[in-house]
Amino acid sequence: MSDWILARVAGQLGHPRGLPGQLVGRALNRGNRVIVSAAIDALAPSAGATVADIGFGGGVGLELLLARVGANGRVVGADISQEMLAAARRRFRQEIDSDRLVLHRAGIEALPLPDASLDGVISVNTLYFLPETTQALHELRRVLCPGRRIVLGLGDPDAMARLPFTAHGFHLRPIPVVVEALHTAGFEVREHRRSGSAHRAYHLLIAAPN
Numbered sequence: 745m746s747d748w749i750l751a752r753v754a755g756q757l758g759h760p761r762g763l764p765g766q767l768v769g770r771a772l773n774r775g776n777r778v779i780v781s782a783a784i785d786a787l788a789p790s791a792g793a794t795v796a797d798i799g800f801g802g803g804v805g806l807e808l809l810l811a812r813v814g815a816n817g818r819v820v821g822a823d824i825s826q827e828m829l830a831a832a833r834r835r836f837r838q839e840i841d842s843d844r845l846v847l848h849r850a851g852i853e854a855l856p857l858p859d860a861s862l863d864g865v866i867s868v869n870t871l872y873f874l875p876e877t878t879q880a881l882h883e884l885r886r887v888l889c890p891g892r893r894i895v896l897g898l899g900d901p902d903a904m905a906r907l908p909f910t911a912h913g914f915h916l917r918p919i920p921v922v923v924e925a926l927h928t929a930g931f932e933v934r935e936h937r938r939s940g941s942a943h944r945a946y947h948l949l950i951a952a953p954n
Contacts (some may be wrong), residue, residue, distance in 0.1 A: 751912040758873040773802035783866045793863040796820040799870035854879040868897035881929035900945035
């Protein structure tokens with residue numbers, strides 16, 4: 745496969761656009777369902793909570809979070825892709841109309857949310873697309889209520905390095921580097937879960953503010 749095609753694949757994974765982006769969104773829902781489900785299990789949101797999926801992609805996390813927080817809860821979704829936002833608005837029209845779901849076009853580094861407004865956050869497969877993580881992790885700490893938690897889901901960096909498209913714009917960081925960045929941003933990593941094998945290996949970092 746040519747470098748041009750691999751770069752296009754990598755670009756669509758980081759920022760789905762157009763018709764190819766719509767197809768990528770569907771593929772993300774299939775491919776990420778296991779890790780997103782595991783991230784939500786690790787977050788363990790209670791009924792009535794206000795939680796967020798930052799970089800929600802195809803929207804499977806929005807679906808699962810809405811089910812977990814129930815009729816009195818609220819889910820916030822943020823993504824930089826207009827295609828993913830449009831797809832989510834079509835799919836979750838009823839939940840948006842009832843104010844159970846609020847969507848924003850925003851990146852993880854600048855969230856249009858008040859301080860301490862979220863009871864929990866998941867963000868899966870997002871950090872690879874950031875040249876540096878300092879601002880993003882500080883932003884997650886800003887919007888999180890005291891005593892609550894975030895769950896970051898990441899593919900295993902060694903496994904991902906063997907995928908040909910990750911050479912085109914992905915920032916694959918060793919897990920200890922991400923843990924240290926969380927500490928620097930004011931988080932304590934409470935638990936590190938690892939699952940899967942080969943190219944489906946992933947890590948969940950469960951962290952709370954110090």
